[in-house]
Amino acid sequence: MAGAYMMSMGEAHRRILEYLNRFSDAVSTQDGKSLSRLLSISSDSHHLLSLADALNTFQDANRLIRQSEEYSQYADILLPIFRALQSYRLRNLVESYQAFEKASNAFIQEFRNWDSAWALEALYVLAYEIRVLAEKADIELASNGKTPEKLKGAGSLLMKVFSTLAGKGPKRVGALYVTCQLFKTYFKLGTVHLCRSVIRSIETARIFDFEEFPVRDKVTYMYYTGRLEVYNENFPAADHKLSYALSHCDARKEANIRMILKYLIPVKLSIGILPHAQLLENYNLNEYSNIVLALKRGDLRLLRHALQEHEDRFLRSGVYLVLEKLELQVYQRLLKKIHIIQKQKDPNKAHQIKLEIIVKAMKWLEMDMDVDEVECIMSILIYKNLVKGYFAHKSKVVVLSKQDPFPKLNGKPVSS
């Protein structure tokens, strides 16, 4: 542990001064990159770790800052940063977050006064740290039996950061990054409805073309908005956004691609597009393979089993309901199979499928359904335009259209 290493007072003093120097240099030379490095508390960089040790050795950093005008003008940022660093080093994460929040507020204040966007990089780090520290602080709070509330606070703080960027001008480029941090926060908090205002601000602003944002942010943004569309079961939009994210995502970032696919696959499935088995394998998305198989086979039992097997995972990621709705497509597939078999037996009567046959098939699949229920499902299939034809109640027969009785979805969602 570096913590065990006792730093001499002079050394500590020197390190603190060095940090202060670097800070004021970065600001005066408008070097956003260096500045950002000084702010990334949770990065565990060697430099910052040793600074934290120095601060713990040399307690009166306050005086050092106040000593010179050069530093003291940023005392509102530096002091809490120091405190945050110290607390972070001591694994006192709640305090660390609180201090960092203070520093952030001071930094935002300062950032507003800088006309150019040179410090965007630093602001990115700031936004990132706010979220990450808050998450850690919440874990600490929760483990102490207290209400985790810091992430919530981080949400409003990030909103403040966002508002400093969202206007016109060169700083707007940074808005999307902060938006993404906000998304992450809100998704974690389960308050996704709060995303709406941010999205509106991003998407309705005509002054700034979406394509001008950095690719990285665009991909993240599209991923999250795509997920939101999945919740809303707006599959075409979800497909569009997630596909955008997939196609722009750095191919080397497999984890990111996998995350996108996790949502894109259910979306594609529900609009009737099945993924290649290889894709599932490549990205370790095997939880979907049985579902795809069930869709191909019309195997309701397999679908239900697959859903049950990964219920937790699907519920957490929020695709459970989407996958559940694939049932109708499975029915369709089953009916189609029956139809094909009938056609092989007797092409003339193939378009009339007796209800009892379907009930038998269900029994064979170990699905406990009586006639009424199957009738209901047939009715729904017809109603949703997954089957063309009609149901004759008197004779209990599904009468299929002779032309394309099982229309393909072809990228369109099941009509509701």
Next chain:
Amino acid sequence: MNQGGTTDTLTTLGTNSVEKYPVIDPSQAHASSYYASTSSAPISWTTHGANNYPRENGTVSTSTYHHDQQAELTSRSVQDGLNGAPVVSTSTSGAVNVQHDYNSYSTYQNTDPYGYGNTGYASYYNNYQQQTSQPYQPPVGAYQNSGAPYQPLSSFQNTGSYAGSASYSSTYYNPADYQTAGGYQSGVYSNQTNYWQEGQYATYSSQYPNYTPDSTTLYSSTPSAASSQYAHHYKQWADYYNQTQTEVSCAPGTENVSASGAPSLSSVPGGYPAANSQASAPYITSWRPESTSSELPAAQSGTVNGGVHDGHWKPAPAVFQNQNLNSVQHVQMPLETSSTYESFQNQQNHAHSQGHNLVYTATHQVPQSYQSSLQTVSQIAPQLDSRRASSKLQIPTNPRIASNLGLGFPKVEKDISASTAASKPAYISVSLTKPNEKVPSEDAADSILKPGMFPKSLCGYVERALARCKGDAQMVASQAVMKEIIMKATADGTLHTRDWDTEPLFPLPNADAANQEHILFSTPISSLPKSRSPSRRSKSRWEPISEEKVADKPPAAAAREPVKYGFWNKQHYTVGKTENKVDNWSNTKFSLPEQKSSNKNSFRPAKKQRLVDGLSAADNGDESSESDKEQTLTAYYSAAVALADSPEERKRRESRSKRFEKGHGNRAEINHFRQKSAGAGAGNLYTRRASALVHSRNFEDSGTKAVEDIDWDALTVKGTSQEIEKRYLRLTSAPDPVTVRPEEVLEKALLMVQNSEKNYLYKCDQLKSIRQDLTVQHICNELTVKVYETHARLAIEVGDLPEFNQCQSQLKTLYAEGIRGCHLEFAAYNLLCVILHSNNNRDLLSVMSRLSADARKNDAVKHALAVRSAVTSGNYVLFFRLYKTAPNLSTLLMDLYVEKMRYAAVKCMSRSYRPTIPVAYISQVLGFGNASPTTEASDEKERDGVEECAEWLKAHGACLSNDNAGEMLLDTKVSMSSLYMPEPEDAVSHGDANLAVDDFLARNPV
């Protein structure tokens, strides 16, 4: 002898006296500042001290001074963290004085340990504060006479502009100068203070009554005659005050202040009769001279001020001396003075009485209170205000003041000339400060009044003795013992010669272990209300401004201050005589250090002794002659300086301030409140509540964490009502325990509701009132769960979804706390609710993912999950089967969705079935014919169901026909386009279909 001197000065009112007097003012201010520090309990005290120190010390001050004066108070508190509580409370931007006063208040409260009711002190304080403010005002009036009301400020500014002497900034302010400046400013500000007080009084008037008794007891020691005189004086003073105010009115800002001030004065007497009279007495005395002086030209005004100060000051010394010799004599002496100087006499009397008290009874208390008044008003306001206010005020006022500068100068000069006198006060103040530290408060008082009276070591001794006391009773007892000891010492002349530091403490009367001072200090409670009220007021009124200021120019102000001060010094130099100059210088430099050192002395015997020596010397000088005094003073100061400037000292100071930085103020404040609440007793709900509120606000303001530190329990109520039936009324104020039912009664009430035959509206009302009572009493147990469950079920039964949702969300948190109830049943309800009524996939997902494996095995939950899948897939057959087999009250929840489901089903059927569907089939599948799962059982029911279904279909625009066999059929092709959702018969005014569907209350009145 002293009296004679004072009288002379008064009578002359001329240059000499005038000079002395101004000086005196500063000294008073000093004393006050000291006091504040001392007054606060050990903890609070230190904070105070810290505050004072930073300000006083040039070095420390920079940081502290960053803020503008008025804003400073607040900002300071925040930044320093030392002041924490006090600052927060006092955060008025404009009324710096007020804030200071309040600080002193809080401190006083802390000091209560002395056995006197805190309340009494508080009241005392109030009086004093007012008084003090008034005394300062007179000076203002004088200034105003001379020129504009802002002159004092202008003078300050002048100093600032002139500030050439670096020495000031680097070292310490001239206490004297400062104080004088403070005095002037204080005049201006004093008005504000009054204003403030007014507000306080108004708000907390109820609290005051409590205090009055205490105060009376405290004061009882003082001769009744004196008090009466005081009252008289007070009146006069009020008159005078009014006059001054009118005079002051010239400046816009001042006008307001003055106006406010007048009301406050009036209010004081009313609110605190007993305390006021006493308090007023000192005031009056001081004032009176002033009033006379006010009439005089500007130059005179300066003198007048001095006179006033003398009133405070001189009488005190005389009294003290007399006391040493004979208490009786003292009193008489003041009385002898001429009518014009009656005020002085009064003061003297007052001093006397106080002195008496000190010596004989609760020496500490009396002096303290007295000092406190002085300090709070004069010292705190002037010092702090003057410094900070001056820095800030100067800026705004500069344009105006510029013209006034000339006027201001003369005054300054006078002050300077008086510097010799000033040195005295400074000295006095120092001595006071020592007492301040703890018990020494006595000394402080004494020192103010009579510089030479008590050796510091004695103060320390008394302090130590009192510190051991654990309770009030013990304290009183030990005070009695000490009285005896001191009297004895006085009688045999060993008072000054004895080494009190080494003197063994007398055995504790109650044979208790030594107590910590902290405890003692913490115990006092009474003062809280006052402190609170100020804080509140200040915030509401001043905070915004202060914030702005703080934000605007912390560093600038800090930078400026020293300069100004330096300026001041220079002025002094030039103006004053050579001797005076020197004295001033020394004073300025050292006065602050001295205070500190004195404080320290209390801690460390060795230093004390030194100081004591200095003190005694000074005292002697006092008695002998002015010049002697000066010399002794300078000597004393130099000694003090040496002490203060030693690296040791500095280090200690630093560490001390650090100690307090860590939210000490807050804690102190909390302690206050706690004490208070404890003292208030269980019955005093409102005060406790208020304190908690203040807490929360303070916390918010200071931006500190720890909302959890707030004693929210203080807000809970313990009900006493025995009524079983109670109408629900939404609370608009704090709950009254008389109308709140305790748990046993609530249990009965719940039973009553459960067995009641009355309709839902009545039950709902009753249940809501039960819930309210539970909430205000923080009852969170199985009864609570039962109540909410009962209410939720009732709400389901009548379809009152909003109420159900309320109960449900409460239940969720209650279950989460591990309180047992029908948790799974309600989990199912919750699921159904989300499925059927919220239509939010995310909510649904989160609810589902939160279901435990155990919960999933529960029948009700299983059912609910099945319903969910039926709904999401649109499986109407399944849905209505589940509808018929629903457990508990799930049916009723599903009821609310039946209409929608049926409509969707019929739409679906008419689209997919050709050419017709028998209505009987629809009726069977869609659950018409009500309830019973086995529809086949009774044909009749089925027929009813078919009829009902037919009607329903017709109502929804379906096209029905009869076939040959007379069976009713639904013509699907025609119906497909003709189906519609009919407007609910009892449409809700909002036009919200959901509301109409859900509002069963309207449809099925119970």
